[in-house]
Amino acid sequence: MGVGEFLFLLTGLKWTLALSAIGFLCGSAGGLAIALMRTSGVRALERLTGGYIALFQGTPLLMQLFVVYYGLALGGLHLSAWVAVSIGFTLHASAYLGEIWRGSIEAVPRGQTEAASALNLGYAARMKDVVLPQAIRISLPATIGFLVQLIKGTSLASIVGFTELARAGNIVSNQIFQPLLVFGVVGILYFLMCWPLSLYGSHLERRFAVATR
Amino acid sequence: MNYVLDFTPVLDGLPDLLVGCLGTLLLALGGMAIAIVIGIGGVVLRDSRYKAVRWAVKGFVELIRNTPFLVQIYFIYFALPLAGMRLDPTPTAILALGINGGAYAIEIIRGGVQSISRGQVEAGLALGLHKGLVFRLIVLKPALRAVFPSLASQFILLTLTTSVASAISAFELTSVAQRIESESFRSFEVFGTITLLYLGISWLMMSFFSTISARFFSYPVK
Numbered sequence: 465m466g467v468g469e470f471l472f473l474l475t476g477l478k479w480t481l482a483l484s485a486i487g488f489l490c491g492s493a494g495g496l497a498i499a500l501m502r503t504s505g506v507r508a509l510e511r512l513t514g515g516y517i518a519l520f521q522g523t524p525l526l527m528q529l530f531v532v533y534y535g536l537a538l539g540g541l542h543l544s545a546w547v548a549v550s551i552g553f554t555l556h557a558s559a560y561l562g563e564i565w566r567g568s569i570e571a572v573p574r575g576q577t578e579a580a581s582a583l584n585l586g587y588a589a590r591m592k593d594v595v596l597p598q599a600i601r602i603s604l605p606a607t608i609g610f611l612v613q614l615i616k617g618t619s620l621a622s623i624v625g626f627t628e629l630a631r632a633g634n635i636v637s638n639q640i641f642q643p644l645l646v647f648g649v650v651g652i653l654y655f656l657m658c659w660p661l662s663l664y665g666s667h668l669e670r671r672f673a674v675a676t677r
Numbered sequence: 678m679n680y681v682l683d684f685t686p687v688l689d690g691l692p693d694l695l696v697g698c699l700g701t702l703l704l705a706l707g708g709m710a711i712a713i714v715i716g717i718g719g720v721v722l723r724d725s726r727y728k729a730v731r732w733a734v735k736g737f738v739e740l741i742r743n744t745p746f747l748v749q750i751y752f753i754y755f756a757l758p759l760a761g762m763r764l765d766p767t768p769t770a771i772l773a774l775g776i777n778g779g780a781y782a783i784e785i786i787r788g789g790v791q792s793i794s795r796g797q798v799e800a801g802l803a804l805g806l807h808k809g810l811v812f813r814l815i816v817l818k819p820a821l822r823a824v825f826p827s828l829a830s831q832f833i834l835l836t837l838t839t840s841v842a843s844a845i846s847a848f849e850l851t852s853v854a855q856r857i858e859s860e861s862f863r864s865f866e867v868f869g870t871i872t873l874l875y876l877g878i879s880w881l882m883m884s885f886f887s888t889i890s891a892r893f894f895s896y897p898v899k
Contacts (some may be wrong), residue, residue, distance in 0.1 A: 650748050654743065
């Protein structure tokens, strides 16, 4: 594998990072909305978001990407692969982050909400200033765990035809007929992205376990 | 929007799709069986008295957990022939799923084993139980009981991951669907339908796990 091939892999890596970032950021917005609806106390909203989460957690990410990809095209929207895949990952991340954050919102002691209500804080202030700051802290290890899962998940975009790191690896491997070397390098590149995050996540988890003991 | 949905190719291919579901279940169950073996073996080896073995297990877990399954399955697919093993795509996929699930299982089961207090093991030994029996009855079973929910959700994730095995054209639902799609070009209908089939499969798995949990891991009624 020459320098040119390696640089091509790095171009793929750039798209993997971009896709992960978009999926995570847009998914965070969606996930927050879903978590808030899921804990809103409004029955219809809770049912609806519960169904959404069950649907996305009960089907393979690959299928979600396929259905979004072809579904958008059916709706008459001729979007680039890049936009379609981003939408797919956003919907996927919204469901998982929504479920993680619902758990952490519910893990904040009930007395906190009651105290905030007693102080005459409205719903927005109660969430923004009292519940969410604590919930975010609780959710951090699981959120980072999901981010790692998302980065690894972006490799499936290659099956839909989007050129990111895994597909770049496929292309190079077909060119130079050294699949083991190429996929070894691709694996190492993914590892270098995910491992520091995993270490940070388990560090937070340990610290949190000590703090609540 | 002037597209008319046409499910005829899906209906025609329904028998094939159902056989594909069986293929998916086979991959999932085979992968889980290997994963459990690797998980329990890994937990034992992780406490080995040799530092090299302990580090090898740790390294394996970190390596698998921080790389995508797609890359792992490609790597194994191309590495096996070099190691002199000629396997068809489907057994290769089962092996890859087992290795992937095994790394997660080690991590999960280890958490359960750590929750067993040392005194329990000592009490078992003091009662004259054989070492293997102590491990099986006092360490392993309560540990599995403690972590069963996490293990079950990890295995549901493994079941969903089987769809990635279509990348090496193993026999399962997604590859059957891709064949029907490439013959009919009814992409949305085909993938929409099998998404629902996957939903059914994961519900099936969930009830399978709650049955196992009730049958093997419930405490006698208090």
